[in-house]
Amino acid sequence: MIVTIVGTGYVGLVTGACLASQGHTVRCVDVSEERVNLIRAGQAPFYEPGLEDLLREGLASGRLSVTTNLPTAMEGSDLSLIAVGTPSKAGQANLPGLEPDLSYLETAAHQIGVELRTLGRYHVVAVKSTVIPGTTRRVVQKVLEAASGMQLGEFGLCMNPEFLREGTAVEDFLNPDRIVIGQADARSGDFLDDLYRPFDCEKPRVGIEEAELTKYASNALLSVLISFSNELAGLCEATPGADVETVMEGLYLDRRLSPTVQGVRIRPEILSYLRAGIGFGGSCLPKDVNALRVYGQRSGVPTPLLDAVMATNAARPAQVLWIAQTALGTLAGKTIALLGVAFKAGTDDLRSSPALSILRALETRGARVQAFDPVVSAEAAERAGLNGAYRQTLESAVEGADAAVITTADPAFRNADWARLSSGMRTPILIDGRNVLRHVTLPALVRYYPIGKGARLADERCGADTRVCRVETRLDAFRVLTSTAETAKAAH
Ligand SMILES: NC(=O)c1ccc[n+]([C@@H]2O[C@H](COP(=O)([O-])OP(=O)(O)OC[C@H]3O[C@@H](n4cnc5c(N)ncnc54)[C@H](O)[C@@H]3O)[C@@H](O)[C@H]2O)c1
Structure with missing residues (x-):
């Protein structure tokens, strides 16, 4: 599959490098030119064991590329994964009553939506960022529809939470205990099923809100x-x-x-x-x-x-x-x-x-x-x-x-x-x-x-x-x- 990944942080870059290692063609996008240049040179912008080896392997094989240009990264693409940050708004996560800042998510959804218009093929957008229940539909779907002039069904929508842990992110991604596929409809979910075919684990197909909540439930239990x-x-x-x-x-x-x-x-x-x-x-x-x-x-x-x-x-x-x-x-x-x-x-x-x-x-x-x-x-x-x-x-x-x-x-x-x-x-x-x-x-x-x-x-x-x-x-x-x-x- 041809996959576009928006955001090359811990989640986006690890996902990109690992999916490329499984044979997919992956195009990573980030707004930070400095980060993109570093990755192009085969260097990870953060410490994560095993990541640089996979990056170099992917870049050398041509299966992995990285750019600041989203339109190029979406040409002929089947699927976009949104992996941008959703930090606490006030930046002080230990203080009560703080909600996530959705501005990066909204921008990414808007940029993808604009490209959907000209893509000329069915394309699925999946949210990997952690978002509170309802966000994928109320924010991402709405922004995609407004920017593309299309309706859900003309494009696909999923919520696919990520459970990797920093420090063992590559190992966790390559050996998942579960892949939760929150799907707007079966056709959208089928795309994620195809994407994750190389991974042998339970892949529950659930509702979008259930997928959003599963991620929170998992972190809440640990806390x-x-x-x-x-x-x-x-x-x-x-x-x-x-x-x-x-x-x-x-x-x-x-x-x-x-x-x-x-x-x-x-x-x-x-x-x-x-x-x-x-x-x-x-x-x-x-x-x-x-x-x-x-x-x-x-x-x-x-x-x-x-x-x-x-x-x-x-x-x-x-x-x-x-x-x-x-x-x-x-x-x-x-x-x-x-x-x-x-x-x-x-x-x-x-x-x-x-x-x-x-x-x-x-x-x-x-x-x-x-x-x-x-x-x-x-x-x-x-x-x-x-x-x-x-x-x-x-x-x-x-x-x-x-x-x-x-x-x-x-x-x-x-x-x-x-x-x-x-x-x-x-x-x-x-x-x-x-x-x-x-x-x-x-x-x-x-x-x-x-x-x-x-x-x-x-x-x-x-x-x-x-x-x-x-x-x-x-x-x-x-x-x-x-x-x-x-x-x-x-x-x-
Ligand atoms: N870090 C983890 O261990 C982890 C694990 C599971 C889930 N998550 C969730 O995944 C999401 C991403 O987390 P992270 O730690 O990878 O974030 P991060 O802050 O490390 O990386 C986000 C990247 O997205 C880029 N970006 C922002 N807007 C963009 C845009 N419009 N186009 C292209 N790139 C853009 C930023 O420049 C940055 O490089 C968050 O919602 C987080 O809660 C994180």
């Missing part, structure tokens, strides 16, 4: 599991002697969560979302949960569960701040190594990263931050405004620090030589926001503070009235985070 784990971590932190890791282990052993198959206990991947940490971030989960809440508000359906998920998530970076502040007495004038700035390990995506919330809150408190991430380049850090704070190596980030805070579960932090690294710190305090060093033997001098463990810290600093002290310090830390977020929002 619920993460916030559940973090709330439990908070309860463990307030319980002397309790450790969230032990409690979670007991939970995992439920055979409904980890069944024994032929004598071997299976640990399904979903358990990785049942882990305490610093909260979720990235370009999808916070934005999608908020979008679903907005949809609920508009539809008159309360979403107290999702509201609580976001509240728990927003409070999580404050927990790390509280630990740092309590361990050091004050943050003013202290040097803090922030290990990890991307929203999770294995990606260089800094969008809505909880590590960045922690970084800004530390700086607001007068701390000097030395940040490092094994996957994030100095240029990407600079683009995110981290210039002064960013260091090129783990060693230089930790050197002279009063404390190090681990914010992503990158294996480089687990495998580091902490005896050597901690000897270069002013005080060897390690705050483990992802619990990655739990099973690592650390030098005896290191003061190690994991997430979700007992009340040792509060007891150390607060004396008799630990409960009041803990609550007050945490509220204080939360206030700093909230005001930092509001300042960022105002600046945006």
